[in-house]
Amino acid sequence: MSKPTAFANKVYKLTKQIPKGKISTYKAIAEPLNTKAYQAVGQALRNNPYAPIVPCHRVISSNGTMGGFNGKTSGKEIQTKKQLLKKEGISFKGNKVYNPSKVLHIFK
DNA sequence: ATTATGACTTATT
DNA sequence: GAATAAGCCATAA
Numbered sequence: 001m002s003k004p005t006a007f008a009n010k011v012y013k014l015t016k017q018i019p020k021g022k023i024s025t026y027k028a029i030a031e032p033l034n035t036k037a038y039q040a041v042g043q044a045l046r047n048n049p050y051a052p053i054v055p056c057h058r059v060i061s062s063n064g065t066m067g068g069f070n071g072k073t074s075g076k077e078i079q080t081k082k083q084l085l086k087k088e089g090i091s092f093k094g095n096k097v098y099n100p101s102k103v104l105h106i107f108k
Numbered sequence: 109a110t111t112a113t114g115a116c117t118t119a120t121t
Numbered sequence: 122g123a124a125t126a127a128g129c130c131a132t133a134a
Contacts, residue, residue: 036117
């Protein structure tokens with residue numbers, strides 16, 4: 001966390017606003033930023049200098065899968081993220097979220 | 109300025 | 122539904 005870019009800062013701010021029991025997608029986060037840098041959002045979270053402050057585990061892909069966690073794109077780290085979200089009250093369907101639209105947090 | 113990369117997305121096969 | 126390809130944007134080197 002030496003010098004996050006303005007873009008990343010916005011991402012962190014939005015992600016921080018996600019309440020418990022809800023989630024958001026990379027796309028949904030990029031939308032209020034007026035951009036289509038979905039990947040850039042993911043990269044910002046991958047950096048995640050605000051680790052405990054930013055609930056990066058509440059951010060998943062629009063596909064319903066949870067892109068990655070702990071710097072890993074697949075493996076038990078993903079399962080950990082899944083279990084963590086499950087604990088927050090998110091319903092899962094195998095390796096994907098049951099219904100993303102239902103727990104999708106809307107930024108205002 | 110240019111190139112390469114990615115925790116993405118959508119479309120196509 | 123899974124695998125592949127192409128597109129798009131921001132960052133780091």
